[in-house]
Amino acid sequence: MGRQDMMDYAAARTKMVDNQIRTTDVTSHSVLTAFLSVPREAFVPAELKPLAYIDEDMKVAPAANGNPARYIMEPSPLAKLLQLAAITKDDLVLEIGCGAGYAAALLSLLAGSVVAVESDEALVLRATEKLSSLGYDNVAVVAGSLEAGYPAEAPYDVIFVNGAVEHLPEALLGQLREGGRLVAVVGYGNASRARLYVKAGGTVSFTEYFNTSVKPLPGFRKAAEFVF
Numbered sequence: 001m002g003r004q005d006m007m008d009y010a011a012a013r014t015k016m017v018d019n020q021i022r023t024t025d026v027t028s029h030s031v032l033t034a035f036l037s038v039p040r041e042a043f044v045p046a047e048l049k050p051l052a053y054i055d056e057d058m059k060v061a062p063a064a065n066g067n068p069a070r071y072i073m074e075p076s077p078l079a080k081l082l083q084l085a086a087i088t089k090d091d092l093v094l095e096i097g098c099g100a101g102y103a104a105a106l107l108s109l110l111a112g113s114v115v116a117v118e119s120d121e122a123l124v125l126r127a128t129e130k131l132s133s134l135g136y137d138n139v140a141v142v143a144g145s146l147e148a149g150y151p152a153e154a155p156y157d158v159i160f161v162n163g164a165v166e167h168l169p170e171a172l173l174g175q176l177r178e179g180g181r182l183v184a185v186v187g188y189g190n191a192s193r194a195r196l197y198v199k200a201g202g203t204v205s206f207t208e209y210f211n212t213s214v215k216p217l218p219g220f221r222k223a224a225e226f227v228f
Contacts (some may be wrong), residue, residue, distance in 0.1 A: 009041050012053035016040075020055045021079045028083040034109040035079060043072060043102040043130060057215050060100040061123055067218035070123065072102045073162065077185070077194075077212040081160070084196050084209060085183045087111050091157035094175065096146050097217045101127030101139075103162045108136040115153050116141045119218060147219045149175045156180055163217035164192050173197065173204045185214050 017035050026032065041052035048058055057071040073081075082103075087093060087110040098104050098116035100123060107114045108131070116139055118124045128141045142150055147169050149159070155177035161168070161184035168184060176182060182197040182204075190213050197206040 009039060009052070013040070016053045016055075016075055020075045024076045024080060026076075026079045026083050028086075030087070030110055031079055031083050031106075034082075034106045035075065037109065038102065038105045039134070040072070040075075040102060042134060043100040043105070061120060067120075068216050070097075070099050070120065070218075071163075071215040072100055073214050077214050078103060078106075080210065080212070081183050081185070081194055082106060082110065084194060085158050085160055085181060087158055092153070093158045093160060094150055094153070094156040095160045095162055096149065096172065097162040098127050098141050099123055099162060101131050101136075101141065103160070104131060104139045104141065105134065105136045107160065108139045111158070112138065114139040115150050115156075117144050117146055117148075117150050118142070119144065119146050145219070146217055147171065151175060158182070161185070161217070164188055164214045165217055165220035167220060167222045168197070169220070173199075176204065178202065185212055188216055189213055 041049045044052050044058045057074050059069050059071050061070040063069040089112050091111045093107050093111040093114045095104055095116040098118035104116040124141055124143045131139050149172045154175035156175055157177055157180050159182040164185045176199040180199050184195055185192050186195050193208045194210050194212055195206045195208050197204050
């Protein structure tokens with residue numbers, strides 16, 4: 001990659017932050033700084049690199065085995081969700097749905113350490129390699145069921161669900177530390193809402209913050225209700 005390309009990506013990154021993120025009520029200094037420093041182009045397939053900074057979700061894996069295609073979330077909702085999580089360097093974060101590793105890289109700059117769970121083995125390898133080559137060494141990518149979380153390192157200060165879900169399993173909420181918070185987009189399409197769950201006094205309650213439309217994660221469907 002020539003020096004010219006590098007400069008173009010840096011300029012595009014700044015433009016993304018100024019035009020797509022700052023304009024949607026994202027004011028957190030740490031979140032803005034993370035988006036300015038993580039190279040989004042490094043996490044997308046080669047043919048999408050020139051488009052890495054457009055205001056859209058980026059496909060990183062096709063639909064397969066009944067599971068939806070996987071995406072890097074559009075910058076604005078991703079930034080708003082990360083701001084909602086209010087992550088600090090004291091926090092141990094669990095990310096659900098690592099995908100290509102872009103959000104994990106952002107989280108690595110915001111948090112003390114990050115455990116990122118991914119169910120697609122090919123994405124586990126890709127994300128691990130990419131994060132390591134770029135020096136995001138406080139992130140561990142682990143293979144496993146997204147709905148099961150990662151009990152081995154629990155409890156977590158923050159759980160970040162990187163995609164839309166229909167419901168949140170108790171298994172995940174149970175991995176929050178007292179005072180911990182979970183950020184997720186619940187529902188599909190334009191009716192979905194960003195929620196902040198907080199654990200206080202051993203119980204978890206949530207507040208809804210904004211409407212947003214993000215791509216779904218595999219799993220997280222409500223059990224079918226049978227009507228007789």
